Amino acid sequence: MRQLxxxxxxxxxxxxxxxxxxxxxxxxxxxFVMKISLPTINDPSYQFAKNFxxxxxxxxxGRIKPEIYPASQLGAIPRQIEGTQFGAIQCxxxxxxFFVGVDQRFEVLATPGLVDSVEHAHRxxxxxxxxxxxxxxxxxxxxHGVGLFLxxxxxxxxxxxxxxxxDFKGKKIRTLASKFQTEPINRLGATSVxxxxxxxxxxxxQGTIDGAVGSVVVFTPMKFQDAAKYITETGQPPVFVxxxxxxxxxxxxxxxxxxxxxxxxxxxxxxxxxxxxxLYNKARKGWTDDGGELIRLPxxxxxxxxxxxxxxxxxxxxxxxxxxxxxxIVRQGAERTQ
Numbered sequence: 001m002r003q004l005x006x007x008x009x010x011x012x013x014x015x016x017x018x019x020x021x022x023x024x025x026x027x028x029x030x031x032f033v034m035k036i037s038l039p040t041i042n043d044p045s046y047q048f049a050k051n052f053x054x055x056x057x058x059x060x061x062g063r064i065k066p067e068i069y070p071a072s073q074l075g076a077i078p079r080q081i082e083g084t085q086f087g088a089i090q091c092x093x094x095x096x097x098f099f100v101g102v103d104q105r106f107e108v109l110a111t112p113g114l115v116d117s118v119e120h121a122h123r124x125x126x127x128x129x130x131x132x133x134x135x136x137x138x139x140x141x142x143x144h145g146v147g148l149f150l151x152x153x154x155x156x157x158x159x160x161x162x163x164x165x166x167d168f169k170g171k172k173i174r175t176l177a178s179k180f181q182t183e184p185i186n187r188l189g190a191t192s193v194x195x196x197x198x199x200x201x202x203x204x205x206q207g208t209i210d211g212a213v214g215s216v217v218v219f220t221p222m223k224f225q226d227a228a229k230y231i232t233e234t235g236q237p238p239v240f241v242x243x244x245x246x247x248x249x250x251x252x253x254x255x256x257x258x259x260x261x262x263x264x265x266x267x268x269x270x271x272x273x274x275x276x277x278x279l280y281n282k283a284r285k286g287w288t289d290d291g292g293e294l295i296r297l298p299x300x301x302x303x304x305x306x307x308x309x310x311x312x313x314x315x316x317x318x319x320x321x322x323x324x325x326x327x328x329i330v331r332q333g334a335e336r337t338q
Contacts, residue, residue, distance in 0.1 A: 029063075031063050032063065032064050032252070032257065033065050033067065033090070034056065034064050034065065034066040034090040034091060034249075035066075035067050035074065035088075035089050035090050035091070036052070036053060036067065036069065036090070036092075036093065037069045037074045037080045037083070037084070037089045037091070037092050037093070038069070038070050038071075038072075038080075038092070038093040038094055039070075039077055039080070039094055039196070039197045039198065040071065040094075040197065040218050040222070041221065043151060043152075043217045043283075044217060044241070044272060044276040045094070045151055046068075046070050047272070048093065048147075048149065048268055048275075049068050049070070049093055050068060051268045051271070051272070052091075052147075052243070052265055052268045053067075053068055055267055056260055059260045059263070059264055060257055060260045063257060064253075064257060064260065071198075072196075072197070072198045074089060077198075078098075078101070078196075080092050080094070081098065081099060081101070081102065084142070084143065084244055084246045085138075085141060085142030085143060085246065085248075086246075086248065087246045087248035087249045089246065090245065090249045091243065091244065091245050091246065092243075093147075093242075093244075095109075095110075095151070095176060095239055095240060096110070096137075096240060096241075096242045097181065099138060099143075099242070099244070100177055100178055101177070102141050102143065103141070104320070104323055105137055105323055105326040106137055106138075107178035107180050107181075107323075108180070108317075108327045108329075108330045109134070109237075109330065110176065110178045110180040110237050111313050111327065111331075112180070112181075112236040112237045112309035112312075112313060113237075113306050113310045113313065114237065114330065114331065115238055115334055118150065118153060118280070120337065120338065121150045121153070122273045123337035124330075124333055124337050125240065125269075126337070127333035127336060129332070129333055130329065131148060133326060133330065134242060135148070138244065139247065142246065143244045143245070143246070144244070144247040144250045146243050146244075146245050146262055147242060147243025147265045147266075147268075148241070149240070149243075149269055149276070150238060150239070150240055150273065150276055151215060151217060151218075151240065152238075152239045152276065152283075153215065153233075153235045153238055153239065154234060154235065154237050154238065155214065155215060155219070155231045155233045155234060155235075156212070156213055157204075157212050157214060157219050157228050157230065157231050158173075158210055158228055158230045158231075158232065159204060159210055159227070159228045159230070160210070161230040161293065162211070162230065162295065162297075163232070164301055165188065165297060165301040165304055166189075168185075168188040168189050168190045169190065170189065170190070171190045171191070171210040172190070172193050172208070172209045173190045173191070173212065173213060174192075174194070174200050174209050174211070174212035174213065174214075175193070176194070176213070179316050181213060183312050184308060184309045184312045184313070187308050187312055188305065195209070195212075197214075200212045200214070200224075201222070201224060201226075201227055204224070204228050205227045211228065215283075216233075216284055216287055216294075217239075217279055217280050219231065220283040220287045220290075220292075221283065225287065225291065225292045229291060229292040229293060230292070230295060231292060231293070231294050232295045233294055236305075236306065243265055313327075
């Protein structure tokens with residue numbers, strides 16, 4: 001009887017293996033399209049997207065097929081974010097402030113005065129506690145964070161030059177949808193106008209706005225000098241970028257391909273900073289080569305601006321306990337990486 005029992009078990013296992021083998025093979029052979037969307041082109045974010053796509057395709061043995069859609073080809077930024085949440089887009093690469101509609105805490109990285117240099121900003125992106133916070137935001141709303149890096153430092157591009165702090169008064173300045181950006185600009189005597197990147201150039205050309213907060217690594221390659229030639233290099237806030245994968249799509253991947261996505265991003269994050277620095281320096285040179293002007297505020301004005309920004313951020317953070325908790329994590333990360 002015992003021998004008969006074992007024979008039955010063996011035969012059953014063989015039948016099960018035969019029946020499931022095609023299914024397993026099919027799972028291993030299946031390819032997954034990975035649409036990568038971003039609002040910019042020819043900047044550090046675009047370079048990261050290309051490197052990330054190449055690594056994922058190679059390390060997956062072609063089972064993941066990335067497609068890159070820069071310059072908002074898949075729609076305005078809110079549509080890109082929604083598409084990523086619901087799985088129509090598999091990856092979005094853009095500043096975290098755009099995700100405030102998903103979770104307000106994304107805006108903490110837009111804090112002016114958080115870092116004091118390009119290198120300090122880069123070190124903050126590698127801080128484990130900061131990464132843990134940012135990667136986890138949106139996890140319950142369809143997002144799986146896999147990356148954080150610096151895209152550049154902020155500047156203000158304007159149609160007429162801003163050479164002193166007083167020159168901000170009365171100007172309409174485009175910002176991102178974060179109170180950490182809108183309110184500091186308002187307190188300089190300007191009026192903040194929330195606007196997606198794709199709308200900024202025509203708005204400058206038409207005179208709807210007088211200027212915009214952004215980075216020279218975006219302004220130069222996207223030919224903003226056709227509409228405005230003055231850039232005041234405030235250096236604040238840093239322009240960070242998050243890499244968000246659709247959790248709905250990610251959860252459909254076999255475990256080995258989930259690892260390919262996670263590790264692929266980690267690998268490329270470790271290499272993007274010197275690329276960013278090179279592109280940043282080239283963008284600054286390209287701006288002046290094309291007839292644009294780079295301006296720095298007088299030291300006293302820069303210090304006064306920084307105090308206004310810092311006081312505003314502290315006040316805003318304290319008004320929201322959950323936001324303040326996130327802000328303190330990032331602020332402490334900035335202190336650790338000083």
